[in-house]
Amino acid sequence: MKKILFIGSEAMPFAATGGLGDVLGSLPAAISEAGAGEVDVRVVMPLYRSVNDTFRAAMTTEAEFNVGLSWRSVYCGVKSLKKDGVTYYFIDNEYYFNRDALYGSFDDGERFAFFSKAAIEMLEKIDFFPDVVHAHDWQSALSVIYLKCKYSQRPLYSDIKTVFTIHNIEYQGKYDLAILADLFELDWWRDVVEYDGCINLMKGAIVCADKVTTVSPRYADEIRGAEHSHGLSAILNANANKLCGILNGIDYVYYDPAKDDKIAKTFTWRSLAGKYENKTALQREIGLPERADVPLISIVSRLAAHKGMDIISEMVYTLMQESDCQLVILGKGETSYEKFFADLQNNYPDKVRALLTYDRDLAKRIYAASDIFMMPSKSEPCGLSQMIASRYGVIPVTRETGGLYDSIKGYWEKDGKIMGNGFTFANYSSYELKERTQAAIALWSDEEKRRKLIGKIMRTDFSWKGSATKYIDMYNTL
Ligand code: GLC
Numbered sequence: 001m002k003k004i005l006f007i008g009s010e011a012m013p014f015a016a017t018g019g020l021g022d023v024l025g026s027l028p029a030a031i032s033e034a035g036a037g038e039v040d041v042r043v044v045m046p047l048y049r050s051v052n053d054t055f056r057a058a059m060t061t062e063a064e065f066n067v068g069l070s071w072r073s074v075y076c077g078v079k080s081l082k083k084d085g086v087t088y089y090f091i092d093n094e095y096y097f098n099r100d101a102l103y104g105s106f107d108d109g110e111r112f113a114f115f116s117k118a119a120i121e122m123l124e125k126i127d128f129f130p131d132v133v134h135a136h137d138w139q140s141a142l143s144v145i146y147l148k149c150k151y152s153q154r155p156l157y158s159d160i161k162t163v164f165t166i167h168n169i170e171y172q173g174k175y176d177l178a179i180l181a182d183l184f185e186l187d188w189w190r191d192v193v194e195y196d197g198c199i200n201l202m203k204g205a206i207v208c209a210d211k212v213t214t215v216s217p218r219y220a221d222e223i224r225g226a227e228h229s230h231g232l233s234a235i236l237n238a239n240a241n242k243l244c245g246i247l248n249g250i251d252y253v254y255y256d257p258a259k260d261d262k263i264a265k266t267f268t269w270r271s272l273a274g275k276y277e278n279k280t281a282l283q284r285e286i287g288l289p290e291r292a293d294v295p296l297i298s299i300v301s302r303l304a305a306h307k308g309m310d311i312i313s314e315m316v317y318t319l320m321q322e323s324d325c326q327l328v329i330l331g332k333g334e335t336s337y338e339k340f341f342a343d344l345q346n347n348y349p350d351k352v353r354a355l356l357t358y359d360r361d362l363a364k365r366i367y368a369a370s371d372i373f374m375m376p377s378k379s380e381p382c383g384l385s386q387m388i389a390s391r392y393g394v395i396p397v398t399r400e401t402g403g404l405y406d407s408i409k410g411y412w413e414k415d416g417k418i419m420g421n422g423f424t425f426a427n428y429s430s431y432e433l434k435e436r437t438q439a440a441i442a443l444w445s446d447e448e449k450r451r452k453l454i455g456k457i458m459r460t461d462f463s464w465k466g467s468a469t470k471y472i473d474m475y476n477t478l
Helices: 019-034 053-057 108-126 138-151 187-193 201-208 217-222 233-238 273-286 309-322 335-347 360-369 385-391 402-407 430-444 447-459 465-477
Strands: 002-007 039-046 060-069 072-083 086-092 132-136 161-166 198-200 211-214 243-245 296-300 326-330 352-355 372-375 395-399 412-414 417-419 423-425
Touching (some): 019 039, 019 086, 019 132, 108 138, 132 138, 138 161, 138 187, 138 201, 161 465, 187 201, 198 201, 273 296, 273 360, 296 360, 326 360, 335 352, 360 385, 372 430, 385 402, 385 447, 395 430, 395 447, 423 430, 430 447
Parallel strands (some): 002 039, 039 086, 161 211, 326 352
Antiparallel strands (some): 072 086, 412 417
């Protein structure tokens, strides 16, 4: 039996703010299923305030002890809960985690240093020593660093292998060198974490891990170049022998238009009539004209620059003038973009709805209802929304970068046969985005082609099946 411990800062359905939470909420179960009884995957995450009472009531207390963090000695509770056959552990400390938001506190460095250390110390308290510790993103990077630098001399810990997964290289966990000793206890290991004049936790984990993965093969290549690496390309090139990319999947049970009770009408690729009932229902809900003949374009995204918001803003007024279409935007983010989309709605009250919020159920109703999905990211480690959109029969318009490149291939026809599963463009250009969106609108307006393309898109496999096996193969190489 191979034992794997995921260490990460969020997991669905307990607490999540983005894609990392989706992955940690679904990949462990997929690995354990693909491992057919031979792989025991467990997950450890913080016990945030937002973990609801139903989950709390079902938890068992596994251990209570104190974690030393330099001169501090800090309480740590470990609770556990089983979900879909996977054991989830929760690190409990009210001072660090009983807060409104998961991230964004002044002391995030200290909070996640505590979490990373607690996750390692926990192992001897609960008597579970994994073969592989698999840490995700900067918040758990220190667990890999501590294992390599501080714990590897201890017999119980010395055989543990480590994997570090980069979900987004933009967030590296950078801190002032002044807290090296006082907080991270890494004064002896300064070389490991120092980079570019500061502490860089992601860099430290890349150097220390036995294997570094990222969430798509294309992104694994891209981050070795200066354009996408946010300063870490030299480190990644020096560690290229241990770097690989494995494409994410999505939870095919949670996202299933044939069974989803959060949408107006279930549907499959064979019975698309149901999809169009969702469209009318959404148009009614958000107050857009109830028209079946007009393509409904959607954007479900954090309103951040790297998601392509500037090229959307550059082309969207022209698109509204030139094309008979409707547009719904769901998401919040940078104030300037929120204001931009609110203004757009004011200018086109019959065509545009800007829903400036984060709401998972509303997102499902939008996927179920819409015809075309726009995702022109400047950079995209993997991206899950284009996969969810595809599952719900929405034609994606994406830029060829990172996981978007690996998951969506441009439409073309060969001997009357439809190739590809969306509309794609290469350059980060509002012109190309507009041109491809209008090409998608033109195809959508041809009922026969639309039916064929949507059928093909909905049958594309974005489940975890293939990738879960790739993770197991990778663990076996360690
Ligand atoms: C991050 C990335 C996103 C990826 C997700 C899960 O949120 O930005 O592209 O899909 O992590 O790996």
